Amino acid sequence: ARILIENINEKCFERCVPKPGSSLSSSEQTCLTQCMEKYMQAWNQVNATYIRRIQ
Amino acid sequence: ARILIENINEKCFERCVPKPGSSLSSSEQTCLTQCMEKYMQAWNQVNATYIRRIQ
Amino acid sequence: ARILIENINEKCFERCVPKPGSSLSSSEQTCLTQCMEKYMQAWNQVNATYIRRIQ
Amino acid sequence: EHRSRIQSQSHELTAICWKKCITSTIKSGQLDKNEQTCLSNCVDRFMDANLATIKHLRNMRQQ
């Protein structure tokens, strides 16, 4: 799970915090939460498709 | 050779399949073949130049 | 220090030498020197902020 | 070791297909239908491209 968390942080920080300010704004926080949920869904789906393919 | 194949797949998929559809189109397939050949030539040339340089 | 040097080379070459010619021009050399100094300062500052944060 | 290579391949594919398929501003924590289709196609086409490369290389060596 560590690699997944690292990737989520990297991709979502890149997307959601274009100009880092003195604190996370509420829209940045919302984006980070949604991005995390979306990334985990994407990972689940990629995983399932990939496993199906290599079987 | 495994790293070379992985790099070819990553770079050429990125270039040749911008929007993945329900199958590879013939122009995507042509692009993938040409890209692979080109990447191998590039690797050979970079390799030769690099070896010459460090000797 | 090896990773730092590798990162400096990669980032600064990417920035300062957009179209590699038959030798480094003097403006490319100036850019490379300034970029290296800037990258080291950035690394020092990131390091200090990060250490402060995890303590 | 086999298992860990599958896992690391899965993480790489997620990064590649995330970049290709999740391109618009994030406005919800759910993948929409287009994103889901794109992600599945992305994995399948990547595997197709992969197999084509390996096959092509094998042919080149036999010549």
Added chain:
Amino acid sequence: EHRSRIQSQSHELTAICWKKCITSTIKSGQLDKNEQTCLSNCVDRFMDANLATIKHLRNMRQQ
């Protein structure tokens, strides 16, 4: 091993924040004030985002 993970995290953060904060043409070997502020904020906000993710995942598991 702890020390080496801190170092590699530091290198990654430098690469991430360099991309976000050093965006204009390089004309001097010194970081200017805006770049310095941006770099510090970048590290701090990255750590904030990190903690938020871990907390959110923990909550999801407990549900």
Added chain:
Amino acid sequence: EHRSRIQSQSHELTAICWKKCITSTIKSGQLDKNEQTCLSNCVDRFMDANLATIKHLRNMRQQ
């Protein structure tokens, strides 16, 4: 180990120089003359930049 570092450096250089030199749409399986020249120059200038960095760092330490 020396050999494997040369190989991995070669792969990285290919990725860096591919990005800089193969920028137009792929229409043939052959490198054209400009691409060939660009690739050689890219490796040579990268090595020049590398040496300049190491030299500069050595000078800074001696001061």
